[in-house]
Amino acid sequence: MKPQSGSILRNTLTLIVVVLLAWQALYWIVGEVALRSPLQTFAFAAKFMSTPQFAQHLAETAQAFGLALLLAIAIGLTIGFTLGASRFLSDVFEPMLIALYSIPKITLYPILLLAFGLGMSSKVAFGTIHGVIPIALFTITAVRNVKRVYLKTGRVMGLSPLDTIARIVFPAALPEIFAGLRIGFSLTLIGTLLGEMFASQRGLGFLLMSAIGLHNVDLIMALTLLLTVFAGTASVVLLALNQRLYARSR
């Protein structure tokens, strides 16, 4: 899992350079009709970020995403802990969760739209359904894998059930739970954005969708860049944190 040839930083930088070069090359081949060069995109993005319009949409997306993530984590962890603790419950429900995970959730959008109407609640719903299942699944496995000897130690020390969960189960299962949170983060973000693309008149996803419709290539590229950079950075940070957590418990 750990890269052997050089640091993570060096590899990421190499990757970024390669991507930029490929992007520039593609721009030269395809031209203004469908692409902008990296420089143009950066310039446009910088300019765009300073507009009040951007701040408004950003706030909208951030709010939706934040809520969706909170819900996904709360519901996911609850399901995860409940099922992880009970062999019977997980035997019954885990296969159903796995089946739900395999559904292309984009198919459920019309149903959610009908149920929640256009606006914030749909977006949050979209985001939540994307993130909640991986969080739950990872938590189930994490809780189930807590070594029995830890639990026995807790009993020998006379810990109450609540104490056992808080002071033994949770810390022991944390690295794997965090892996689920990491994936839940990315998926919830995508879900929220997709929700904004289809169900809203505000937010970065909506901006992207209308840019696609108007063929505003500058805006498409700038938004894609911003979203990719944000999601990518968050991913890398969470990954590093996750590896720290794993290293601590090995």
Place this chain on the structure above:
Amino acid sequence: MTQIAQVSLRQVDKEFSRSGKPADTVHALGPIDLELRHGEFFAVVGPSGCGKSTLLELVAGLSTATRGEVAFEGKPIEGRIPDGVGVVFQEDASFPWLTVTENIAFGLRRMKLSPQEKAARIEKALAMMGLIPFASSYPAQLSGGMRQRVCIARTLVTEPRLILLDEPFGALDQQTRLLMGDEVLNLWRKTGATVFLITHALDEAAMLADRIGVMSARPGRLIDIVETGWSKDRDSRIVQEERFGAITARLWRSLREESMKSLGKAGAAK
């Protein structure tokens, strides 16, 4: 009667280097000079890390010597695996996705034999290793000892002239090992092959081998070669004889100091 030795190693040295820099280089083995006679049973013992497995990989052609020459039946091997050599590894190398029969048949894949001949050889190998009741089982359903037998059968089916065994019984319990030792001797007699066995168990070497090479701590060199003088039709009951005790004692005398060196207590031996 002079014959070409079946396997010969001349001034063989092996170094491992991660980056090519001298500071990074480990001198694992050598210089080694050794000749294996046709049809003999040769065992190698030595402290952990002395390079026994490296030696076996050199003889098998799985690895190339840094210096010196390794030859099989008179022809130097240069990183290719020569025909007629079979290897049984320490870890379980049975393919979990194939049945026992399919595993054994795998060894025949490359050989130009008629289907009937192949079937006959597989039957023979199954019978020799007592695997007929398990012919359609998967390795996961068998014990560790049985799985090693599958690996041995897969090697035998090619009728190799040289059989290399790298601590094949390392993971098994003592009683099973003694019995497996008997089986190996049986196979050796039936196939007439030369056997080269690596083991960390002195009693196993003393019981099985015609000659035993004792290796020093790293870099491994042969510091002694013991002739056991056993008759060809021996079995595990020779452990009761006095000569067995004398051989193991001699092995331990040579090995004790090397083993302590290996553990980092050099010079502490008397």
Place this chain on the structure above:
Amino acid sequence: MRGPLLWRLLVLAGFVGLLEVLCLTGVIKPLTMQAPHRIVTDLVAMLVSGALNRAIAKTLGNAFIAFVIAVVLGVTSALVIHRLRRVRDTLEPLFATYYAIPVFAFYPLLIILLGLGDAPQIFIGAMLGIVAVIVNTLNGLDRVPNVLLKTARVNQMGAVETALRVTLPCASPYILTGAKLAVAYSLIGIIGAEFIMSSGGMGYEISFAYNNFDNATMYPLILLILVVSITINMGIARWEKALMARRGLR
């Protein structure tokens, strides 16, 4: 295993029953969703009449093509990447953050490059799935015990033969894990593109039906996609379990 299965069926039946009751009593308005039994009969009627068979065939056919491309390219790439340590380390951050990228933003670009036919959607579907296949295949390749590769060498097998007869069979359960994900992703790619671009297919029909308040078409189509994807997923999962069971794992 019969106990939990029974419970699962009961839970499912209970859920559907609840929906049925809620619909029939009007708590869920007909405009939002019709009763489950109606959805099923509508689906049967739709399939029998063949009215939407072309759309269904188009979507499923394209998804299948995207799936095959993702798996074939993914496994081959993984085999190559696995041998090139530096390339793998450089690509690792890309793989970790890949699913955070809003891939649909590239759709206009792809249309310009590949024309208005089915190619852009298939490309997106394959693009979404390929990384899941690569990551899981790499995981499987990592787990091939060295001793099996040595055995292949002892049997004088070349690189291609070793890959086909030893490495890939050994890694097959993990490749199947990637394939399961690729099924979902190819469906998402195709249907999502059909939503955005109105180019025919089930996604278009669902979107059209939604805009025209035609629940009698929309829900059956959604149900069909759910059934297809769950069935395929379960099929592959069964296969995966059988392979693992043969090895005494899980």
